[in-house]
Amino acid sequence: MMPITLLLALAVVVSLPWWLPGRVVALRVRVFNRINGDEGIPVPGDLVGVDRFKEVYSHPAAGGRSKGAALSDLFWYWLAPGPEMHQEHLEAGERYDAVARTTRGLLAVPRAEAEELTRRCAARTLEGVRGLVRLRDVMMPLWAEFSYELVFAEPCPREARELIVGNANDVVTSLKCTSLRHMGRRNRLTRYLLGRLPRVRVPLPAGLSPQEQAYYLHGAFFTTAVVQMSEAMAHLLMVLAQHPGVQDKARTGDDRYLDHVIAETLRLYPLFGIAHRITTGEIQLDERTAIPAGAVLCFNYPEFHRAGFTDPGRFDTSRFDRPAKELNHIPFGVAANRACPAWRLAPIAMRAAAREILHRYALHSSAAHTRSLPNRGPCLLTPPDASRPPRAALAFMRVRDRWEDVWRSFVQLVLGTYMVWDARRQRLCERHFDHSVED
Template sequence: MTAAEWGWIAALAAVSAAASVPYWLPKAVVALRVRVFALVNGDEGIAVPGDRVGVEDFQRLYSDPAANGRSRGAALSDLFWYWLAPGPQVHQEHLEPGPRYDDVARTTRGTLARLRRDEWADLVARCADRELDRLAAARRPGRAREVRLRDVMMPLWAAVYYEVVFGEPCPDEARDLIAASAADVASALKCTSLRHMGRRDRLTGYLRARLASGAAPPRLPAALDEAEQVYYLQGTYFTTAVVQMSEATAHLLLALAARPDLQRRLREDPDDTGLMDRVIDETLRVYPLFGVAHRITSADIALGEGAIPAGSVLLFNYPAFHHSGAPDAAVFDPDRWLRDHAGQLRHIPFGIGANRPCPARAVAPPTLRVAARSVLRRYALATAAG
């Protein structure tokens, strides 16, 4: 084969790869990220499922009382602390088991439970309308505008959780500070950017001033000092909540953008909450928010004829678990929830109940529904990503 012919083949391969990027790149990036997480922990890192632990033992191992360590002894924790600074040492998900964690977790549950379901729906609808009005006002007549879904959603959820915490509408200054800090965390988590601590420090300073002025939530964790309480608010509500809800909404809207038939069905019967709930469940199953969750074993855990030794770092791979158990498990099909019992599907979008489940697990799905419906009332969604 001549050099010219090889050149044409290389060019064709490059064009084919570029044209198919939307289809293969996300999976490749996720797989690489999971691999990096496993390598970070060296010999102590155990992928679940993986060579040593089958998918059938995933939930049992995750639920074991000895799979309870969060930070000490895991190199991966150092990486998360870098991503979540400032204040990762008091972030709810990285506190070790004990009275401090119990107090923080109880406070978070109480804060989220203060609003009734109808109050949550009203709050999210108001904040969504405000941000969508802002988006429409920024559009130039006759010109299309490219937006990043996550960047549109972050101000929305920043406003929502500010009002949840402080009990008053979110000022523009606070919304912008929260959204900028959350976006910085999300980009660092995705390994697409280094952190920019100045953005996060500005939010820390704002929250410190708010608490000093007496504008405190009804309850803060008593086990934390004043500086730690500021970090608790920033990490729990204005980082994790805003990042996760923004990513979840973006995943949901992108899934709908790729499926015009689902959009049509939702518009034809806007009161059909069952269909929207199935779409949300399927989005969280096929595109889980948690890539890998890690736990450090505090004691040996029996497994088959052997044991997982104390001090091991268990790397629970959510996509691998969700996409197992059925030949079409990786296929997006909301109507599978009409055919299959939920217990038959491998689906733990908010973690395991016995091991620090997401505190917003009762709040997230219904508020996602409200946000998505607000967008669908105004826009027809489309994507070239397939």
């Protein structure tokens, strides 16, 4: 008969995936907070409630992007090289205005053209893809080619696609603390873009050096655009994979229904977690209370998106039978505080990509689906007219995903702690602005 101690040990080992990852993640959060310090004002929170979230986010004084926040050192570290030229982190002024105009010009694509471009890129990159996949990995080549054609108005060469995907994957895995940065991989893309600057289909800002122009393209189109579109599509496809009724209706339904599926996906799984902004002036809340200049406001998208909804963790497309502007729903930010420049193009491209994928596949997944998506979206792709997927395949996926969570939580703890410490040590943002003042 097996000793009781051995049975207990076996029970502990078998149960690890159900309790250990959560505790390791909680430890990682405490470590991060210890290293970073507590500099932010949470919104919504005790000072600013849900009812004033948009009001404060839209305030003219809530527009500082990087200067003066220790958190900026961390994001600059993860977005290097050239974070000082990343459109999301440029401070207001002539340089930002010039960059924003160029971005709008590159994104100003007619709807039919954007849909055709998406279908064309999907057809090329999905050829031969089937079986057990990671959805984010499948999506990255598609959006790499899409972004390349937006910028250069010509098909994406294989060499360029590999450079773009390698860079984007490196950025997102370091952001999720599942891998360290590999700056050589990122710098190779910058060097490639330097040689392609004359081929950009709209004039680049004249006030920027060639290196700065390359960094701008690198950050806006070949990092943020590829990463965010790949993440958004992975979330959308995971939702479809885990809600068969929604998938069937999306496959045969109209665009309005699919738009609601996309909107509800971005409500449940917003691409932004915390967006920090630095106040450039005082924000008066009432006669006695004001947020001072230089404060760091941490706008919590997931919490805001859950507020005001019945059973907010449930996927329900009917929430968007009402106009989205009446809901706590800002997947692309707010217009008054530099909303995502792809707010119009992204949903059009996502819908076209979803249509192409649903035409080719039925999707099935039993893996965990969380906002951070560190598992990259495990999914089984089968022909759309195939019979139900083997239960064994989904059982294997579920067990594998649970056990991956165990080792991944430790990897994130170790690598994340190192990167947060290294970012604080390098102080990329703080040094940049200190140097600017000296100049």
